[in-house]
Amino acid sequence: MASASAGEARPGGAAPLPWGLLAAVGIDLVIDGMLVGLGATLGSKQGLVLTVALTIEILFLAVSVVAQLLEQGQRRARAAQLAGCLGLLTAVGALAGAVLLGGASRTTLAAVLAFGAAALLYLVVEELLVEAHETDETPLLAAASRDVLRGVHRPVRDRRMTPPPWPPTHAPDYREDLA
Numbered sequence: 001m002a003s004a005s006a007g008e009a010r011p012g013g014a015a016p017l018p019w020g021l022l023a024a025v026g027i028d029l030v031i032d033g034m035l036v037g038l039g040a041t042l043g044s045k046q047g048l049v050l051t052v053a054l055t056i057e058i059l060f061l062a063v064s065v066v067a068q069l070l071e072q073g074q075r076r077a078r079a080a081q082l083a084g085c086l087g088l089l090t091a092v093g094a095l096a097g098a099v100l101l102g103g104a105s106r107t108t109l110a111a112v113l114a115f116g117a118a119a120l121l122y123l124v125v126e127e128l129l130v131e132a133h134e135t136d137e138t139p140l141l142a143a144a145s146r147d148v149l150r151g152v153h154r155p156v157r158d159r160r161m162t163p164p165p166w167p168p169t170h171a172p173d174y175r176e177d178l179a
Contacts, residue, residue: 015073022082025065026089032058033093035116038101040094042109057124058090 032054040047062083069079101109 018072025086029086029089030093033090034097037094037097038113041098041101
């Protein structure tokens with residue numbers, strides 16, 4: 001008896017699993033978890049911020065995965081189980097991030113966190129741009145986008161520090177290092 005290929009139904013009516021989707025989501029969740037573990041290593045405030053932000057992202061990711069699995073013929077219980085198991089990969093990644101980077105210097109931690117944050121921002125923005133071009137832009141959507149960007153920019157703009165005085169009042173004395 002020949003085995004069913006990835007696109008064919010299996011005996012008994014069970015739909016094949018979309019392994020490519022599950023692997024991609026699993027890798028994403030492990031990396032997200034590593035960022036949470038890294039943030040917790042840096043401090044409780046950073047860990048909390050990353051945990052809250054990634055929890056929201058993972059919620060929407062789980063809904064998307066379940067919808068895709070249901071669309072491909074999986075039973076509801078099976079789709080929910082798969083999404084739950086994928087969610088556990090975040091905890092695995094968090095533990096791995098905390099263990100692997102627990103003894104690293106603060107500079108290394110900051111560099112890894114900056115790289116991870118930049119990668120997440122790139123992926124999110126890239127995905128949003130692809131989806132944004134799939135729909136027609138309306139004046140309401142343009143106004144909402146403008147208002148969101150203003151809302152994000154305003155707190156950052158208001159927190160700007162004043163530039164340092166010029167000329168500097170205190171210049172480091174490098175002669176001590178040469179002695």
